[in-house]
Amino acid sequence: MKAIQLNSRPVGVPQLSDFKLVTEEQPKIKAGEMLLKASYLSVDPYLRGRMMEGKSYIAPFELNETMSSGMIAEVVESNLEGFSKGDFVSGMLEWKEYQASKGEELMKVDGQRAPLSSYLGVLGMTGLTAYLGLTEIGKPKAGETVVVSGAAGAVGSVVGQIAKALGCRVVGIAGSDEKVEELKSNYGFDAGINYKTTENMTKAIAEACPEGVDVYFDNVGGEISDGVMMNVNQFARVIVCGAISMYNATSMPMGPRLDSILIKNSVLKQGFIVFNYAEKYGEAMSHIAKWLQEGKLKSTETIVEGFENTPQAFIDLFEGKNKGKMIVKI
Amino acid sequence: MKAIQLNSRPVGVPQLSDFKLVTEEQPKIKAGEMLLKASYLSVDPYLRGRMMEGKSYIAPFELNETMSSGMIAEVVESNLEGFSKGDFVSGMLEWKEYQASKGEELMKVDGQRAPLSSYLGVLGMTGLTAYLGLTEIGKPKAGETVVVSGAAGAVGSVVGQIAKALGCRVVGIAGSDEKVEELKSNYGFDAGINYKTTENMTKAIAEACPEGVDVYFDNVGGEISDGVMMNVNQFARVIVCGAISMYNATSMPMGPRLDSILIKNSVLKQGFIVFNYAEKYGEAMSHIAKWLQEGKLKSTETIVEGFENTPQAFIDLFEGKNKGKMIVKI
Numbered sequence: 001m002k003a004i005q006l007n008s009r010p011v012g013v014p015q016l017s018d019f020k021l022v023t024e025e026q027p028k029i030k031a032g033e034m035l036l037k038a039s040y041l042s043v044d045p046y047l048r049g050r051m052m053e054g055k056s057y058i059a060p061f062e063l064n065e066t067m068s069s070g071m072i073a074e075v076v077e078s079n080l081e082g083f084s085k086g087d088f089v090s091g092m093l094e095w096k097e098y099q100a101s102k103g104e105e106l107m108k109v110d111g112q113r114a115p116l117s118s119y120l121g122v123l124g125m126t127g128l129t130a131y132l133g134l135t136e137i138g139k140p141k142a143g144e145t146v147v148v149s150g151a152a153g154a155v156g157s158v159v160g161q162i163a164k165a166l167g168c169r170v171v172g173i174a175g176s177d178e179k180v181e182e183l184k185s186n187y188g189f190d191a192g193i194n195y196k197t198t199e200n201m202t203k204a205i206a207e208a209c210p211e212g213v214d215v216y217f218d219n220v221g222g223e224i225s226d227g228v229m230m231n232v233n234q235f236a237r238v239i240v241c242g243a244i245s246m247y248n249a250t251s252m253p254m255g256p257r258l259d260s261i262l263i264k265n266s267v268l269k270q271g272f273i274v275f276n277y278a279e280k281y282g283e284a285m286s287h288i289a290k291w292l293q294e295g296k297l298k299s300t301e302t303i304v305e306g307f308e309n310t311p312q313a314f315i316d317l318f319e320g321k322n323k324g325k326m327i328v329k330i
Numbered sequence: 331m332k333a334i335q336l337n338s339r340p341v342g343v344p345q346l347s348d349f350k351l352v353t354e355e356q357p358k359i360k361a362g363e364m365l366l367k368a369s370y371l372s373v374d375p376y377l378r379g380r381m382m383e384g385k386s387y388i389a390p391f392e393l394n395e396t397m398s399s400g401m402i403a404e405v406v407e408s409n410l411e412g413f414s415k416g417d418f419v420s421g422m423l424e425w426k427e428y429q430a431s432k433g434e435e436l437m438k439v440d441g442q443r444a445p446l447s448s449y450l451g452v453l454g455m456t457g458l459t460a461y462l463g464l465t466e467i468g469k470p471k472a473g474e475t476v477v478v479s480g481a482a483g484a485v486g487s488v489v490g491q492i493a494k495a496l497g498c499r500v501v502g503i504a505g506s507d508e509k510v511e512e513l514k515s516n517y518g519f520d521a522g523i524n525y526k527t528t529e530n531m532t533k534a535i536a537e538a539c540p541e542g543v544d545v546y547f548d549n550v551g552g553e554i555s556d557g558v559m560m561n562v563n564q565f566a567r568v569i570v571c572g573a574i575s576m577y578n579a580t581s582m583p584m585g586p587r588l589d590s591i592l593i594k595n596s597v598l599k600q601g602f603i604v605f606n607y608a609e610k611y612g613e614a615m616s617h618i619a620k621w622l623q624e625g626k627l628k629s630t631e632t633i634v635e636g637f638e639n640t641p642q643a644f645i646d647l648f649e650g651k652n653k654g655k656m657i658v659k660i
Contacts (some may be wrong), residue, residue, distance in 0.1 A: 049594075056594045057564070221589045234387070243589040257583040259551045259573040262601035264379075264386045269599045271592035 001026045004095040004310055006061045010051055013248045013318060018051070019311035020064075027100040034080040036073035036101050038307065039088065041328040042120040043314040044069060044154075045219075048247040057273055066094045070125055072109065072116050073099075083108070090119045097307060097330065114292075121325035122158055122288060122299035125274055130158035130217075131284040133239045133272040138215040142167030145209045147228050150219030150244060152179035154325035157187055157300060159217045162287075164188050165296045168215070171208045173224055175320040182323065186298060201227025212236075220245045222253065229258050229267075238269040248318060300324025331356045334425040334640055336391045340381055343578045343648060348381070349641035350394075357430040364410040366403035366431050368637065369418065371658040372450040373644040374399060374484075375549075378577040387603055396424045400455055402439065402446050403429075413438070420449045427637060427660065444622075451655035452488055452618060452629035455604055460488035460547075461614040463569045463602040468545040472497030475539045477558050480549030482509035484655035485571060487517055487630060489547045492617075494518050495626045498545070501538045503554055505650040512653065516628060531557025542566075550575045552583065559588050559597075568599040578648060630654025 007020035029035045047069055050061050061067050071093040075083050080103050083089070091106035093099060109119040121127065133155075140146050146163040150156040151172025160183065163170045171191045172183040180192035191208040198204045205213065205227050212233035218225050221243030232238070246253045262269065277284075291297040302322040304313040307330045317326055337350035359365045377399055380391050391397050401423040405413050410433050413419070421436035423429060439449040451457065463485075470476050476493040480486040481502025490513065493500045501521045502513040510522035521538040528534045535543065535557050542563035548555050551573030562568070576583045592599065607614075621627035632652040634643040637660040647656055 049590075057596070218589075221587060225589075240589050240592045243587075243593065246587060246590060253587045254584050255587045257551060257573075257576060257585045259548070259555075259570050259601075260379075260576060262570045262599065263573060263603065264601070266387070266601045266603050266606055268601075269592065271589075271594070271596045271598075273593065273596050276596055 001097040002307055003066050003097070004307075005066050006051060006063055008063070009053065010048070010248070012250045014048065014051065014311075014315050016311050016315070019067075021308055024096070026098045029077060029079055029100045031079050033100045033102055034078040034083050035076050036089065036093065036099050037076045038071055038073050038093070038095075038097055038099075038330045040072040040117045040120055041095065041307070041310055041330060042070040042125070043310065043317060043326050043328065044125075045242055045244045045247060045317055047314065048318075057275070066096060068092055068094045070120050071095075072119055088116055090124060095307075095310060117301055117303065117325075117327050117329070118299055120327055121154060121301055122292065122297060123285070126154045126325050127158055127288045128277075128281055128284050129241065129272075129274040130155045131162055131288055132274055132277045132280055133241050134159050134162055134215070134217055135284075136277060136280070137239045137268075137270045137272055138217060138237045140166055140168050140215045143169070144214035145169045145171065145211055145233075146215040146217065147171045147173065147205065147209065147213050148217045148219070149173045149224050149228070150242065151183050151189065151192065152323055153219060153320070154322070155241060156217070156219050157183075157324050158297065160189050161187050161297050162291070163215070163217075165291055169209075169211075171205070173220075173228075179320075179323065186300070195224050202230040205231045215239070217241060218243075222246060222255065226256055226258070229261055232261065232265050232267055234265045236265055236267045238267060240269060240271045244318065302326050304328045306330070331427040332637055333396050333427070334637075335396050336381060336393055338393070339383065340378070340578070342580045344378065344381065344641075344645050346641050346645070349397075351638055354426070356428045359407060359409055359430045361409050363430045363432055364408040364413045365406050366419065366423065366429050367406045368401055368403050368423070368425075368427055368429075368660045370402040370447045370450055371425065371637070371640055371660060372400040372455070373640065373647060373656050373658060374455075375572055375574045375577060375647055377644065378648075387605070396426060398422055398424045400450050401425075402449055418446055420454060425637075425640060447631055447633065447655075447657050447659070448629055450657055451484060451631055452622065452627060453615070456484045456655055457488055457618045458607075458611055458614050459571065459602075459604040460485045461492055461618055462604055462607045462610055463571050464489050464492055464545070464547055465614075466607060466610070467569045467598075467600045467602055468547060468567045470496055470498050470545045473499070474544035475499045475501065475541055475563075476545040476547065477501045477503070477535065477539065477543050478547045478549070479503045479554050479558070480572065480574065481513050481519065481522065482653055483549060483650070484652070486547070486549050487513075487654050488627065490519050491517050491627050492621070493545070493547075495621050499539075499541075501535070503550075503558075509650075509653065516630070525554050532560040535561045545569070547571060548573070552576060552585065556586055556588070559591055562591065562595050562597055564595045566595055566597045568597060570599060570601045574648065632656050634658045636660070
């Protein structure tokens with residue numbers, strides 16, 4: 001069976017050579033274990049951080065060790081009470097075709113109720129991140145203007161739709177005219193901005209947000225965010241959920257110091273990690289499930305086939321090749 | 331009588347020539363008015379912002395118009411119910427030796443209870459800013475580490491003492507060895523850093539805060555703050571109260587983009603303006619008065635004599651020539 005290890009720590013944009021596809025013997029399970037066969041694998045921008053050394057909220061990957069991320073797997077053999085052959089589970093798993101597990105921190109998922117891959121997306125961490133970041137930090141009120149960067153991505157597209165469901169005016173920033181069109185036609189955004197063809201982001205945001213920006217859900221950071229920050233209203237809330245524009249930087253990225261804007265407008269800016277809000281997962285999921293049923297929430301996935309294509313799928317995130325959630329089908 | 335007007339909008343550090351001392355006729359009061367004679371005048375860094383054009387939380391000063399700030403004045407004549415000759419009032423007043431007033435948004439102050447000048451300092455906006463910024467945004471818990479920049483200044487020195495009263499470890503950053511010594515000996519700070527003689531602020535903060543930084547009360551911004559931010563703990567709170575290091579910048583100040591630090595550590599960073607917390611003034615004052623009585627809060631003032639020296643006193647703020655609150659005695 002195959003596994004994927006960290007071969008080298010990336011410098012700048014991750015390369016295929018930073019990963020290593022290895023062959024290992026298929027594990028045998030003991031009492032109290034089950035054998036899992038990987039079905040779907042989530043690649044996420046935050047994994048870039050785990051490829052580096054250094055203290056963070058989650059341990060770094062070690063060189064020549066198997067990587068891991070959110071995955072869906074099938075139980076193919078079980079010596080573990082509560083899990084039977086044919087069950088599917090979701091959780092943080094290793095990038096291996098097969099692995100033994102004691103079931104810790106795994107959740108059973110129901111492929112009849114929703115497509116299995118959606119438990120990595122809108123019914124998984126993606127949906128929870130969007131809902132909890134927006135509501136716990138952003139606290140949007142009906143009629144307010146919400147701006148989302150990385151708006152065509154996994155989290156961003158869900159954020160925008162939830163903000164619409166909450167009665168906000170929603171403006172999305174994405175990296176192609178096609179994506180911008182999709183924000184409006186598919187997800188119901190009120191306006192969209194293609195940052196790649198926009199010369200003056202400050203002006204573009206001002207035009208798209210005639211009443212200013214009340215909530216900014218930031219997945220990208222950098223100059224795009226500077227333009228948004230130049231248009232914030234008094235008491236604006238900024239959810240710093242991601243900074244994909246900087247994850248591959250080889251030196252400290254520099255930018256304007258915007259403290260005076262925070263002061264003048266009494267802005268709240270807060271870093272967001274979904275794992276800190278575990279006690280709210282249930283509440284979040286009930287809202288998400290309801291909106292899905294009502295058709296207010298559409299989920300888009302970019303599915304890449306083949307376990308060995310995982311590294312390329314991950315690298316493609318940084319060029320925005322995904323629409324919605326990027327998932328590898330194994 | 332004399333008045334001080336805005337003569338030109340400063341470029342960079344304010345100059346004496348940006349102000350104009352003019353002679354005006356002493357006003358005569360009508361029914362429902364009182365005549366006020368200026369006693370004390372507060373100069374504050376935030377006034378630098380009002381000298382510029384542009385939208386902010388408070389209207390800019392107009393060219394060739396009288397400036398204003400927090401002042402204490404004596405009632406020398408009154409046609410206004412509730413105010414008698416000999417009373418003293420505190421509030422936002424014009425930089426004039428005498429002015430007519432309808433008493434709007436003025437508060438009577440008692441020079442018997444506390445020195446009149448203290449109503450511009452620890453018993454006024456300074457104390458309210460320190461208490462409310464620290465407690466409403468910083469929410470320090472006993473045992474946590476609180477870092478204060480501009481620590482020997484009006485707000486900073488009070489913040490540090492309140493944090494001590496709340497049971498925190500307190501580290502102050504100031505601009506001379508003498509000030510650092512005073513932080514420790516007079517105000518009870520646990521440690522102090524002279525940023526002018528410190529080469530590596532990140533390392534200095536790390537050494538002064540072996541358990542990391544939980545709350546950062548920022549009055550200065552810039553590189554000093556970068557060093558603090560490199561040492562924040564998970565769930566740190568940053569009160570962005572001032573950015574005096576940038577107020578005189580003639581181009582957009584640049585610095586490292588620290589969004590990844592906000593994300594990794596789930597940091598909350600919030601701009602603070604005391605006027606937004608008016609409903610808490612009473613509660614804040616009762617705490618401050620209690621700590622003053624108990625001797626837990628010492629108030630330092632730098633008193634400059636003479637109305638005509640107001641512009642120089644203001645300019646001196648940017649070189650840190652004040653200890654504690656800078657006040658002009660008229």
